[in-house]
Amino acid sequence: MMKTDSNGLPSVQQLNGTFEIANPCAACDVRTRAVCAALSNAELTELSQHSRHKDLSAGDTVFFEGDPAEAYYVVMDGALKLYKLLADGRRQITGFLFKGDFVGLAFHTDHIFTAEALKSSKLCQLPKQKFENVADHAPQLGHRLLTLASAGIASAQEQMLLLGRKTAAERLASFLLWLSTVQGREAAKPLDRISVPMSRADMGDYLGLTVETVSRTVTKFKTSGLIRLCDHNEIEICDRETLSSIADGEDLS
Amino acid sequence: MMKTDSNGLPSVQQLNGTFEIANPCAACDVRTRAVCAALSNAELTELSQHSRHKDLSAGDTVFFEGDPAEAYYVVMDGALKLYKLLADGRRQITGFLFKGDFVGLAFHTDHIFTAEALKSSKLCQLPKQKFENVADHAPQLGHRLLTLASAGIASAQEQMLLLGRKTAAERLASFLLWLSTVQGREAAKPLDRISVPMSRADMGDYLGLTVETVSRTVTKFKTSGLIRLCDHNEIEICDRETLSSIADGEDLS
DNA sequence: CGTCGCATTGACTCTATTCAATCCGGGTGG
DNA sequence: CCACCCGGATTGAATAGAGTCAATGCGACG
Known part of the structure; x- marks a missing residue:
């Protein structure tokens, strides 16, 4: 059952002692730093079956403020800006996201900000329902999300100090x-x-x-x-x- | 083992068909709206054994920015302000908390803001370790915390729009x-x-x-x-x- | 009744905005 | 190859909105 890489490199499929054939996540660049780090290989396989990669060019919009939220995203490469608008066009960017960052806290039904690529970027899209199913059965992931959310609140408060004072x-x-x-x-x-x-x-x-x-x-x-x-x-x-x-x-x- | 109330009022200890002797939470005013709503009576009993109520007067400080975080709090009554300071005394209040609100997101080891009572208030103090133990075994609670954190990020972004634009x-x-x-x-x-x-x-x-x-x-x-x-x-x-x-x-x- | 802390109001200042004019670099097409 | 264009960046001059400083008002409390 051994399978060797044709190019002789140590196979990423051999991680964890089991063969993860056709699990794109195993080779993921940001695997260890993204939310995914909290998932077991089995959960990852489960999730990866529904994940889709999206390539963006500078200026492309991932979703708009007010759109129904249908997916979570992990930034695999590139950079995004998140922003909110006032009626007359005044804009507040509430965050910049980079490689490894997660988009998916802070919304339940509708998106509360627009997400747009600053340069050509690659995202991993995780359908909302599927992701939540996995999350519900993976306490590790829930824990990690809470940690991320906590850090998000902390940096938001830092930004309030910046903006206010x-x-x-x-x-x-x-x-x-x-x-x-x-x-x-x-x-x-x-x-x-x-x-x-x-x-x-x-x-x-x-x-x-x-x-x-x-x-x-x-x-x-x-x-x-x-x-x-x-x-x-x-x-x-x-x-x-x-x-x-x-x-x-x-x-x- | 029956225990009747000396004052003849229907005993709050009889909730849920089981006797919750000495479970102060059962009678809690904000029970249904606070984080605690996510806990079963058993978990609540467990937690309540370690909880302590704190009475505050206007101006009293619950903890200071930079202090090691040792507990979580639920505001049972009154109102708090949370704030951060710059070196020269400039201050940014990052939030006001009222009856039913939870203090405990956004910190891991040290507090990142000071919490102070606006008027006489009552808090329910939950030791950090104990609370986390319960949280680790109560997925409901984890879920609720995530929801709260999510709402916190959403309102923080709204506040950024306010402060910035x-x-x-x-x-x-x-x-x-x-x-x-x-x-x-x-x-x-x-x-x-x-x-x-x-x-x-x-x-x-x-x-x-x-x-x-x-x-x-x-x-x-x-x-x-x-x-x-x-x-x-x-x-x-x-x-x-x-x-x-x-x-x-x-x-x- | 006087004092203290907070709120209000006024006059002036200043930081950041607004409006407007270049500047600069990269890409395009002649 | 070079002139042109275009979007973003920079710089300048004038303005405005909020800040600062200072005086006064007001209500609670002793």
């Missing part, structure tokens, strides 16, 4: 450091050179500022030597210390 | 309507006369405004006939329609 400079500094942390997840340490897949307008709508204010503040940071703008929408953090004290509202200069 | 008038209108909804929970319909247990400063720190701006905006609403200030920190909503359209950013007058 921080200055433009403090907001931008907080944002850059957050991006650095997020992008350093895989390396398990903050990155000094971060890629910024969102536009200035997106940053503004996330930070409760206008494009112009974001741009001006970026320029100020650049002039002060705190950051450096590189090609391809990358920013290098040059003075993390000062940036941190600004972000925490300790530095009034 | 709404004007002072829109914020206040949203707040008043929210208070109306919350206080109408028991009656299952929004109340027109609401009690406002928090100070103008608290409202400001919740809405990302200063005391003065809150006060001015309240006056403006009063002058426009949208609300009426009554005695004892009560406010009457006179024109819910207009207030709603302002809250949703539809009305620019």
